[in-house]
Amino acid sequence: MKIRNIQDEDFLRISTNLNTWWGGRDMVDMLPRLFIHHFKDTSFIIEENEETIGFVIGFISPSNLHQAYIHFVGVNPKARKENIGRTLYEHFFQAVKEKGCTEVSCVTSPVNATSIKFHTRMGFTMTDGDMVIEGIPIHQNYDGIGQDRVVFVKSLEAWSDTHFKN
Template sequence: MKIRSVTGEDYYTVSPLINDWWGGRNMADMLPKLFFEHFTETSFIAEENGIMVGFLIGFLSQSHPDEAYIHFVGIHPDYRKNGIGSHLYETFFTAVQAHNCRTVRCVTSPVNTGSIAYHTKMGFSIESVRPNYDGPGQDRVLFVKRL
């Protein structure tokens, strides 16, 4: 498996796949092209034999210089449970530590029990569950991991 930084052109590969990878849920709107243009140093693509099998989009916080945020992660459904997510997360952790980042944050929906279990397994702690975090009825689980 090869992990590399995203490019602006990767948007055109990733965007059409997102909704399919999420079982038909409309998720593509959460990942506009700007993430592929402005966060290339901390966002990654995983490829297996030339096929994109996963991606992680993350960035360093401008407001909290010792923190980073993982915005969106996707693994091709046929390649899940092969350690691709772990490799992407570890690559991200290494990249942000090079910028003296010591804390990583991310959020998920309380109904996404798979994501909650995965983040806990990756060493994240649940910081809180916030009602209406992303707007009315948009509750979120907030995670934190100390590096």
Template sequence: MKTSEKIRSGQISLRSPTEDDGASMWRLARDSGVLEMNSAYAYLMFARFFQDTCVVAEIEEEIVGFVTGFYRPDQEDTLFIWQIGVHDAYRGMGIAKSMIQELLRRGESQSIRYLEATVSPANEASSALFKGVGKTYRTHCRIEECFPAHLFPGGAHEAEWTYRIGPIPAHD
């Protein structure tokens, strides 16, 4: 059964997070072994104050994925994806893409014309995800350097590239 069918059948539910989900989101990020860690407080804040631009994926009452994002203050038609996490047992099943599509489908998101995220060059999974979202919506995925490596303290961080997808057609 495809991920979209599992979502329709209720096996996977996608919903806005609540502050009760913040700790689960933090643990999922920590346990992923690949995500850059933010404080537990950051996940609590996203779950409470940015519910309209965040989503969690749940299977049998367990959080197996999340997307955190916000509207760019300088470009209100742009949803910036801060972080995407999917439990390693569920990676490669299309859950991350389904969560992004859920954000774009929501009534609160009707004004979104562009989707942005920053991705490091080594993160092939995220690169493929965002390019795939662009193809799904039959629109452009423009990639350009955002934060050069020298801006990060300690010299141990790769550059971050902006993936800008859009314009995204109006949603149903």
């Protein structure tokens, strides 16, 4: 497998696979071309035999240069359970840490139990929300009316690639 910075020409290949990778959910609007075009330095793709195995789209906050944000991550269903997500996140952590970031944040949907478990295993902490459902702090209307989210934050100050918990 090869990991590299994402490039403009990767957009259509990624975009074409999004809905399929998400089991038919309409995800294409969540990843417009601008994210790939403007955040190449901190976004990565993993390929094997010229097939996309996974990608992470993230950036350093222009408002807080010590904070990075992971906007989108995807793993080819054929490659799930092979630690592709972990590899992408750790590559992102290292890249933004080298650029001076001390913290990474991201969000997920409260119904995405797999994502919540993954982020918790990666050492992210859920931030307090407006309400709690089944022990999960929820930020109501975070991404618009009816678009509730779980907000995660992770400190990179003591992070190294050996901190992934099984």
